[in-house]
Amino acid sequence: MKDVKYLMKEINYSFLNLSNLKEALTHSSYSEGSNNKNYERLEFLGDRVLGLIIANELFLKNKNSSEGELAKKLSFLVCKSTLKKIASEIEIEKYLKYSSRIKSLDGIKANALEALIGAIYLDSNFEDTKTIILKLWKKYLKNINLSKIDPKSRLQEWCLKHKKKLPIYKLLSKTGPDHEPKFQIKVMVDTCTFSAAEGNSKQNAEINAAKKLLKEISDQ
Known part of the structure; x- marks a missing residue:
């Protein structure tokens, strides 16, 4: 597993409380039968924070778009396939703790990214989290492909x-x-x-x- 300092450098954020980051990178399979925390609660939080920040950005930058059009764009930007791509770009899989029995990290990567967002929000504030998300999502916000909206x-x-x-x-x-x-x-x-x-x-x-x-x- 790679040192998390490289992940913090990648996202341009240094955690004040490293326990938040470690929790965000721990899959439930790693903590089976122990008291170790896993990323599921942070994933829940990060999902909501991400949705609000992206929805707010779309609302401000697409003044002529209808509610339906905004909803479609939001769906593309927060869908699992987009999350997996961004998670791969920051190589989040290299920092994850999980059981050796896990064969595929595809779904885990997307969930861990949401957990990471939740951890950043807890460790900082809304504006700092917004800055990080908009940087990570920059090219996707510029190139919204509605044909790839999830089923x-x-x-x-x-x-x-x-x-x-x-x-x-x-x-x-x-x-x-x-x-x-x-x-x-x-x-x-x-x-x-x-x-x-x-x-x-x-x-x-x-x-x-x-x-x-x-x-x-x-x-x-």
Whole structure:
């Protein structure tokens, strides 16, 4: 694992409390059976902080965009694929603590980036966090590709337009060991419009279910 001082240099921020940073870089698989904290609570916080900062930036810089257009841009900028790209750019995977049983870091990288944002916010303030986020997201804010909006956002848009309601996601099952779980999720719009799919996380299973349902809708 690489020294975190290089990560702090990469994001141009030095933590006052290193325990916040260490917690943000610790996956739950590493802390199994111990009292060590993992990044899940910070991920929750970072997700909300990121959403607010990006939404505020879009609101200020896109004065002629409608609410729907702003929502689409926000979805692209905070979706998992964008998060994974930015996480890879700062090489966050080199600083993570996780079990050797973990085979793929794709989903973990995105979650850890949100946790890192939460840790920065706790360690500093809103304005400092905003400065860091806008720097990391700079090229994505300049080049918003709406064709790459994640399936969940596209399905939500379709539902609001055609059904006037939001899709509902339901966990059907969780199988496998903690370090390699498998989730089955059902997404339902109404009794005639639904689909189910699996994934190695609830988020991925929801994305796969939304993607599958969108394909079924387009084939009708």
